[in-house]
Amino acid sequence: MSVIDQVRGGAEHLRDRAAAAPSRPAVFGRRQWETLIVVAVLAALLPLVTNGLYLLGVATTATIYAVLALGFYFQFCLAGQFSLATSAFYATGAYTSVWAARHGGFLVGLVAAAVVAGLVGALLKLALARSPLIHFSIATLAFGSLALIVLRNWESFTGGATGRYGIRTELFGLSITSPEGFYLLGLAVLVIGLVLAVAFERSPARRDVIFARDMGDVARTTGLRVRRIQVAAFGIGAAYMGAAGSLLAHTSGFINTTSFSVEISLDVLLMVLLGGVGSLWGPVVGAVVLTVLPEVLRDMADYKDLIYAGIILLVVLARPGGLASLVVLARPAVVRGGAALAQVRPRRRAVGGGPMRLDGAPLDATPTREPKP
């Protein structure tokens, strides 16, 4: 019995290893549609459990941040672009949505926010398409700051320092005013975002995007339009961020320039890193945890950033690919440990040290996904 089990276990283990290289993508083993339905239904039941204003407010914020983090997932995890312009897309979406909603209600505002922010993101990526990784990060940091300054000074559009008050939220002729309504609205947008993301994940587009990210030049030789793919992925991410901005404006009813700071870009990065970069659930989990955690640790507010910094360092040092790599890569990690060392060393040596690593290193947060010979 035990011997047979062992043999069978061993055989399965071998089959797993043998099948690892050409197997179908892990995405299809994750039951994403089922997970999505369960999560959506459970989350929609929250207002029945509690009707506390405070709790629902926190939950609404969590949905907004989850949409924001999902946008960052597209840009960072799928397109491999380290962007610090999150707050700029967020703000663009919020102000666009307020402006457009005056003419046609919330839905028009939401769509306008996503479209405008997405276009801005795609144009930014297109303009900087030839810049190396570090240059691009710094340029997005500059763009984020620039956009916030422009919005602050463009008073006819944003209301300047006073911002926009009394934003009304009208959906199909209904006026949403209750905290439950705002929460369900946020959740609905998040679920739509997740549905689109899951559809994307299960389509061949995901494979193309990851191919373009990991092996840009090789992908180009196979006929993929690498630049177009990356511009599109970055734009989609920015569109999610714009939608999050629209949600913020319409659930809080008030925005001004202090609602959007560069710190938001860092918070979102932290959410995605903490939740995990390997699947689209990582950003959602990270956003929920990092919205609830500060509320729980209210007494330690002074040490919040210190704790965040410690968390990022722990994630980066202990598992450089993020928490998700623990789950996704736990299986081959042991096997690969020795092989990776043997493979990586000569590669690095051939590429050379110093600045060349800028171009030589893969633009990937999960280094263990080195191509196998």
Added chain:
Amino acid sequence: MGEFASLLAAGVAQGAIASLIALGIVLLHKTTGIVNFAQGDLLTLGAYLGVFLVVDHHVPWVPAYLLTLAVAFVVGMLIERVGYAPLRRQPIITVIISTFALALGLRALLVVWRGQDAQSLPAPVGAGVWHVLGAAIPYQNALIVGVTAVVCAVLVVVLHRSTVGRQVRALAADRETALLQGIRVSRLSALMFGLSAALAALGGLLVAPTLSVSTELGFGLLLSSFAACVLGGFDRIGATVAAAFTVSVAQQLAAGYVSPDYVEAYPFLILLVALVIRPRGLFGEAIGVRY
């Protein structure tokens, strides 16, 4: 004429600070291939240490400044040990994220230590001004430019004439070969982190009397230094210093003659436009991946 001269003088002083920070970034990038986003907060640390020693404990300013630089040097080496050394085999983006985390942690520590209120550091040379061509130039600005010139000159001489400088240049050229030549590469990396941290802290000490010291001080200055680094191509000291002065002077002139509302925005605008035209910076070489 007076307005032009004073704008120019302000731009040059600002350019000197930017080039101090940018020098640290470029040296580090040349030798280790990474960009330290904690550079701005190391500058803030320098400014706060100055306030702590000079204002709170009445230490004379020469020992206080030297002590500050020493502390910043040690902090820089600590950053190397924690945020860079364990990640040397990881993709560059991982190291960047870890320096981000360290920057956030350093800033949080400064908030815990000194609180959120802005503080001020008196200028060691007094608050007097020179009148040149109708412009009033504070002594402190002259000190900033002078110290920066001396530091740049010393750095260039050390890099090109001393054993350590030769080792640093060997490390910048090729890490593996430098290792094979018996250069203690990891010790040298720590040294470069310390040096760039000390440069940032020096920038903080010099700029503190002209601005108010807050925990956000370094971040804003870091952004305009990044503009200089990117325009300078990230690898050349001369080009980076030139770019730092160009960006700062252009920023001041645009603020004076175009619109003061966008004073903080000009460096970003210059940076973005330059990167769109030249994806690797104005002075950056158009290198691809070498095979």
